[in-house]
Amino acid sequence: MKTYENQGNKDTRSGFGAGLTELGRTNPNVVALCADLIGSLKMDQFIEENPERFFQIGIAEANMMCIAAGLTIGGKIPFTGTFANFSTGRVYDQIRQSIAYSDKNVKICASHAGLTLGEDGATHQILEDIGLMKMLPGMTVINTCDYNQTKAATIAIAEHKGPVYLRFGRPKVANFTPVDQNFEIGKALHLVDGTDVTIVATGHLVWEALEAAKTLNEKGISAEVIDIHTIKPLDAKAILDSVSKTKCIVTAEEHNHLGGLGESVARVLSQHNPTPQEFIATNDTFGESGTPAQLMEKYGLNADAIIKACEKVIKRK
Amino acid sequence: MANTQQLEDITTQVRRDILRMVHKVNSGHPGGSLGCAEFFVSLYNEIMDRKEGFDMDGIGEDLFFLSNGHISPVYYSVLARSGYFPVEELNTFRLLNTRLQGHPTTHEGLPGVRIASGSLGQGMSVALGAAQAKKLNGCNHLIYSLHGDGELQEGQNWEAIMYAAGKNVDNIIATIDLNGQQIDGSTDTVLPMGSIKDKFEAFGWTVLEIEEGNNIEAILKGMAEAKSLTGKGKPVCVLLKTVMGNGIDFMMHTHAWHGKAPNDEQLAIGLAQNPETLGDY
Ligand SMILES: Cc1ncc(C[n+]2csc(CCOP(=O)(O)OP(=O)(O)O)c2C)c(N)n1
Ligand SMILES: [Mg+2]
Numbered sequence: 001m002k003t004y005e006n007q008g009n010k011d012t013r014s015g016f017g018a019g020l021t022e023l024g025r026t027n028p029n030v031v032a033l034c035a036d037l038i039g040s041l042k043m044d045q046f047i048e049e050n051p052e053r054f055f056q057i058g059i060a061e062a063n064m065m066c067i068a069a070g071l072t073i074g075g076k077i078p079f080t081g082t083f084a085n086f087s088t089g090r091v092y093d094q095i096r097q098s099i100a101y102s103d104k105n106v107k108i109c110a111s112h113a114g115l116t117l118g119e120d121g122a123t124h125q126i127l128e129d130i131g132l133m134k135m136l137p138g139m140t141v142i143n144t145c146d147y148n149q150t151k152a153a154t155i156a157i158a159e160h161k162g163p164v165y166l167r168f169g170r171p172k173v174a175n176f177t178p179v180d181q182n183f184e185i186g187k188a189l190h191l192v193d194g195t196d197v198t199i200v201a202t203g204h205l206v207w208e209a210l211e212a213a214k215t216l217n218e219k220g221i222s223a224e225v226i227d228i229h230t231i232k233p234l235d236a237k238a239i240l241d242s243v244s245k246t247k248c249i250v251t252a253e254e255h256n257h258l259g260g261l262g263e264s265v266a267r268v269l270s271q272h273n274p275t276p277q278e279f280i281a282t283n284d285t286f287g288e289s290g291t292p293a294q295l296m297e298k299y300g301l302n303a304d305a306i307i308k309a310c311e312k313v314i315k316r317k
Numbered sequence: 318m319a320n321t322q323q324l325e326d327i328t329t330q331v332r333r334d335i336l337r338m339v340h341k342v343n344s345g346h347p348g349g350s351l352g353c354a355e356f357f358v359s360l361y362n363e364i365m366d367r368k369e370g371f372d373m374d375g376i377g378e379d380l381f382f383l384s385n386g387h388i389s390p391v392y393y394s395v396l397a398r399s400g401y402f403p404v405e406e407l408n409t410f411r412l413l414n415t416r417l418q419g420h421p422t423t424h425e426g427l428p429g430v431r432i433a434s435g436s437l438g439q440g441m442s443v444a445l446g447a448a449q450a451k452k453l454n455g456c457n458h459l460i461y462s463l464h465g466d467g468e469l470q471e472g473q474n475w476e477a478i479m480y481a482a483g484k485n486v487d488n489i490i491a492t493i494d495l496n497g498q499q500i501d502g503s504t505d506t507v508l509p510m511g512s513i514k515d516k517f518e519a520f521g522w523t524v525l526e527i528e529e530g531n532n533i534e535a536i537l538k539g540m541a542e543a544k545s546l547t548g549k550g551k552p553v554c555v556l557l558k559t560v561m562g563n564g565i566d567f568m569m570h571t572h573a574w575h576g577k578a579p580n581d582e583q584l585a586i587g588l589a590q591n592p593e594t595l596g597d598y
Contacts, residue, residue, distance in 0.1 A: 034501075058470035058507050058508030059468060059470040059499065060470045061471075063472060118344070119342055119344040119345070120435070121418040122424065123419075123420040123422065123434070123436050124436070288414075289412065290412065290414075298413065
């Protein structure tokens, strides 16, 4: 079985910061906006190198989204930075009307998504953002899994014309995808070949899926692992090809099961190849304070939970 | 009536609580909490007319709403030391399964809290709703609220500020923690807001300034005056000029401790500057 080496824990938000810095050097149209969270979003380097292309909006996310929309008129490529909750739920109608419906080339870059934000608690831990964003016509939705991938995705979305929601997180997690990889929007990454069960994961759950596959392998279960970094547009072919072989699937995400990746996958399967599916996701709940690891365990979002879900779904074939 | 020295003593203990809470979990917001310690202590011990115990509707008593929910450490400390829940529970701040969530919430049923806050800019509207409910209920008690100065950059505040004056909500005293700081730096470097006093006045509020927002006597005097200005057809705003990180010398006058916990050594220094008064939890 193919295994992946952790090159050392790093936060995905720093991957965003590094990608943005590179864009600052290579693409003069890229501009950045922030709502009083420069340090959290790792935007310092971009700002230092391109002070005239940075806009400190203050704590005013609705204003930020619409200023970003305006900046595209004249050819700028705005990257907005704040926490995931304040990037989506807080400003839904601003995004809906001025960005999505108006088809503006804004990159909504959202850190601290999901439970792994940790101690700040539920007011800051959005578990509904993937759903909110994927429901908007024309919105591309990406949830990256590690530092290297987040850096590559940040660079790639500048080349994509149209609104993008790029979701990443706060904690330092395993960094295991290649350095300076080419990021292709909408193309799932086939990480591990397997025959008994397909695990489709996104974001921080991808590393957990790899860990789960290792343990399952020791138990004699061959799991295929797919990283779906782009939730919309969804790589339906990759999913259908895999389940035609494995005949069952587990989806894994740091998000509510309502509106998340799992539901998108279920729609594809029910239309084209009805397949038993188990969902690793939060169960219609808010989060709470705690360390990231404690929360991922309490809400069943880790390798152990994935293993159990795989064993269960295999029995349902 | 507590005398000023007694309130000072409570404040010193509250500072210790704040430091110990954020230090234990290495997270949370000491800067704004410390800056508002005197205000909270005065509010809960002298200014507000409170009933024993806690019920959500709070009829027949003054109510307080914290809009800048990140300063939960000072809120929790003062609530506990005002008898809403055991002070020992401060030990659970930000831990898994606690009622003392990172930002205040009603979700776990913590006595004293009537609305979740943390996502900034919503508390003024909530406070106005509660003020109007008081009027509908024929309850003559007041609504108090607290807001950060950076928080005022959120546009919803100005919708609420316009509404309050337009609808003559004159049973609210909204206090602004005017510490001149936010996360990325001073409010002037992040987004200069001009005169907040002029803005509130232009929107039709009565505005009162407390120059020494960390001086208990000044707070008591200012808030008594604010109270005397309610019921006259206009909402009342108090601009409370505070020092972020007040009472811990190395945390004062900077945004650096907005959301950063002290390490062991820094904790020891901070505690030494604030000797135990009521007893640590
Ligand atoms: C809607 C929203 N946007 C951003 C944040 C992140 N945030 C938390 S506190 C803060 C700064 C608040 O400044 P201020 O109100 O002046 O409080 P102080 O730093 O003085 O305690 C920010 C931007 C948030 N909690 N809510
Ligand atoms: Mg402030």
